[in-house]
Amino acid sequence: MLSNNLEKLLNTQMNNEFHAEYTYLAMAAYFHKLDLDGIANYFHVQANEERAHALKIFQFLLSKGGTVVLKNIEAPSADFKGTIDVFERALEQEKLVTKTINSLMDIAIKENDHAVHSFLRWYVDEQVEEEALATKNLSRIKLTEGKGQGLLIVDQELSKRITADDSHK
Numbered sequence: 001m002l003s004n005n006l007e008k009l010l011n012t013q014m015n016n017e018f019h020a021e022y023t024y025l026a027m028a029a030y031f032h033k034l035d036l037d038g039i040a041n042y043f044h045v046q047a048n049e050e051r052a053h054a055l056k057i058f059q060f061l062l063s064k065g066g067t068v069v070l071k072n073i074e075a076p077s078a079d080f081k082g083t084i085d086v087f088e089r090a091l092e093q094e095k096l097v098t099k100t101i102n103s104l105m106d107i108a109i110k111e112n113d114h115a116v117h118s119f120l121r122w123y124v125d126e127q128v129e130e131e132a133l134a135t136k137n138l139s140r141i142k143l144t145e146g147k148g149q150g151l152l153i154v155d156q157e158l159s160k161r162i163t164a165d166d167s168h169k
């Protein structure tokens with residue numbers, strides 16, 4: 001049985017994950033406009049993953065006898081100032097999600113809820129990978145100075161990223 005507090009916070013985190021999906025879709029759209037479809041593909045994959053993270057919480061809430069509460073998803077900002085800015089914001093977003101996951105984990109520990117604690121461990125580990133990947137991408141895009149042949153090479157590389165759900169193509 002979930003406490004009301006954890007049920008509420010898990011619903012909030014689910015909304016955060018849907019918001020992250022939306023944000024990555026905005027980034028994908030930005031790169032499609034630049035005809036950098038490989039980089040756009042990368043952000044589509046990220047968006048798919050965020051949706052999967054949200055749905056994992058959705059399922060967990062139900063398994064624990066909780067209630068899924070779907071709220072409005074905040075519109076993502078799309079006022080990007082260039083290719084480097086997008087990757088900077090992607091890293092910032094991952095840091096923000098790490099922070100919210102960690103706060104949620106703190107509360108699960110405080111409430112001594114072992115099931116939520118165990119469930120959230122996957123997210124804690126996932127965020128380590130996500131931040132590492134976002135940091136690496138940012139470094140590489142900075143090397144290209146956001147333009148030229150380097151950008152085309154990054155575009156080529158990021159076009160290879162796939163997820164199980166590749167339905168956006």
Ligand code: OFO
Binds near residue numbers: 020049093126130
């Ligand atoms: Fe949901 O993992 Fe990134 O944010």
